[in-house]
Amino acid sequence: MKLDTSERWTEQAMNNFLEKLHxxxxxQQTYWLKMLPNHLAASENxxxxxxxxxxxxxxxxxILTFSTINVVDDYKLYxxxxxxxxQISKALRANAHIFDKCKRLSDLKATIYSRFE
Numbered sequence: 001m002k003l004d005t006s007e008r009w010t011e012q013a014m015n016n017f018l019e020k021l022h023x024x025x026x027x028q029q030t031y032w033l034k035m036l037p038n039h040l041a042a043s044e045n046x047x048x049x050x051x052x053x054x055x056x057x058x059x060x061x062x063i064l065t066f067s068t069i070n071v072v073d074d075y076k077l078y079x080x081x082x083x084x085x086x087q088i089s090k091a092l093r094a095n096a097h098i099f100d101k102c103k104r105l106s107d108l109k110a111t112i113y114s115r116f117e
Contacts, residue, residue, distance in 0.1 A: 017057040018105075033062045034070075041077035049078055053085055059092070060108045068096035091115055 021029055040049040052058050053075060062071045075089035092099065095115050102108035 017055055018061065021061060029061075030065055033058075033065050037074040037077050041079075046078065050082065050085065053078060054088065056109060056112060059112065060105050063099050063108060064102070064105060068092050068099045072096070088116075 021032065024032065037049060037052060040046075040052065059071055062074075072089050072093050075085050075092075078085055095111075098111060098115070099108060102111055
């Protein structure tokens with residue numbers, strides 16, 4: 001499956017990430033969550049990759065689908081290092097054992113927000 005990483009799609013996706021994701025089949029959802037950061041990095045779309053990596057809907061959906069460590073790995077794709085992304089990655093890594101226990105997106109978001117305060 002070829003990902004559409006055009007500006008039109010990625011801007012819409014950042015604003016309506018979960019809405020866009022829920023319209024896909026489960027197989028497509030897992031593919032997008034797994035591969036979108038890689039495609040953005042490979043096409044050198046750093047600004048879009050940065051927007052994705054700070055999008056809590058993306059972070060939450062990927063944690064619930066895979067695990068926190070899979071999200072942390074995405075932060076390694078962003079070059080050069082960005083202090084905001086480094087801090088988010090550290091917080092995710094430090095709290096992975098807590099985030100991975102969450103079963104619902106609303107619980108996960110509340111837990112993430114409480115850890116970032």
